[in-house]
Structure formats: structure tokens, C-alpha cells
Amino acid sequence: MGLVTRGTCYYYAIRVQSCSPFSKCGVQVSADGESQPLSIRVDGAVIAVSGELDVASAPTLDDTLSRTDGRAVELDLSGVSFIDPAGLGALLAAKRDISARGGRLVIVNASWQVRRLAQLSGTAEDLDVDDAAEARSVHDPG
DSSP states (O other): OEEEEETTEEEEEOOOSOOOTTOOTTOOBOTTSOBOOOEEEEETTEEEEEEEESTTTHHHHHHHHHTSOSSEEEEEEEEEEEEOHHHHHHHHHHHHHHHHTTOEEEEESOOHHHHHHHHHHTOHHHHTOSGGGTTOOTTSOO
């Protein structure tokens, strides 16, 4: 675990993969070498998230999920290239809030970064992002 700085924000992030200067460690980067900002695409009950889910972008995801109708929501996290504890907190809060409204949030295709942080933090079971849950959808019971 190490201190990461982005602009004037400071937070702790868990390094989950060793990187060389010649690799980008699976992180999506633009042509100019900058990390990808969070991108959220809504298509009915499916919300696809890509880019970095961190302290700066978590409120955007939280806002998007708080505007769902509260029924079954499928959150595709296959494009998440980085997640920090604030991003993980946003996922946990969304799952709790949607459940309180009588709905269900199902996380599908969680990237290895999401699964790893959830495993290390002990929240994988709460979020249901273990390897067996990868192919699950809102239409599956459970």
C-alpha cells in the first residue's frame, strides 16, 4: 500500500500488480499517455463503467446509480482500469441504497482490479464479485 497523489488529492491505494516502465499494467491510456477518465454508459437497466473509479470519479458513479428506478440494475465493470477505496465505497453504498429501494444491483464482469481490491478489503462477498459471479446477470436468481 502506498500514498498516491493526483493533483492535490492524497489517498492510499493498494498496488496489485508489479509493473515495468515499459508496460502500463493493463491500465487504459490515451494516445498522450494519460490515464482514462471515468466513462459511464447507460443502456436501459445496464450501466457500463470504464476508466478509473477513484476518489475524484466515485461521486459521478454514485449520482448515476442514485437516479436508477430502483429495480434490477446490471453494473458492468469490465472496463474499470483502476479502483481505490472511494470507488469501492461507492459500489457498496450503491448496492445498499438500491436494495433499500427494493431493487437489486448486480455487478457483472468485474475487472481483475475490482475483484482484487474487493478480495483484499474483505468486501468481495458483499459485492458478489468473486470469480464465480463473473457471468451473473440481473436475470439470474441469487
